[in-house]
Amino acid sequence: MAVAAPGLGSVFVAATTTALGFIAHEEAGVASGVVNTFHEVGGSVGVAVVSTVAAAGIDGGTSGGFSDAFTVCAVAAAVSAAAAFALVPRGKPRLTGGPHVH
Numbered sequence: 001m002a003v004a005a006p007g008l009g010s011v012f013v014a015a016t017t018t019a020l021g022f023i024a025h026e027e028a029g030v031a032s033g034v035v036n037t038f039h040e041v042g043g044s045v046g047v048a049v050v051s052t053v054a055a056a057g058i059d060g061g062t063s064g065g066f067s068d069a070f071t072v073c074a075v076a077a078a079v080s081a082a083a084a085f086a087l088v089p090r091g092k093p094r095l096t097g098g099p100h101v102h
Contacts, residue, residue: 018088
């Protein structure tokens, strides 16, 4: 948590800004709900997978499952970074002309 916590806030802000910056103003509410839902579902599935891998590797008091769980986390982070690099649009989002645009 100490390693991930400093970057989580900026990642969530960047993801939300990117998702909402490339859609029409009329669809902002739906897009915001989808982004927040996937944040929650992704976190829930991630915790379930990592804890399952860790629990499956704990036999007779050894901590081998934790190494496996950290490996799963590292692979998931690398795959996610590659997917984000390939899928996130380049450039700045266009201004939609909403009420808060100055």
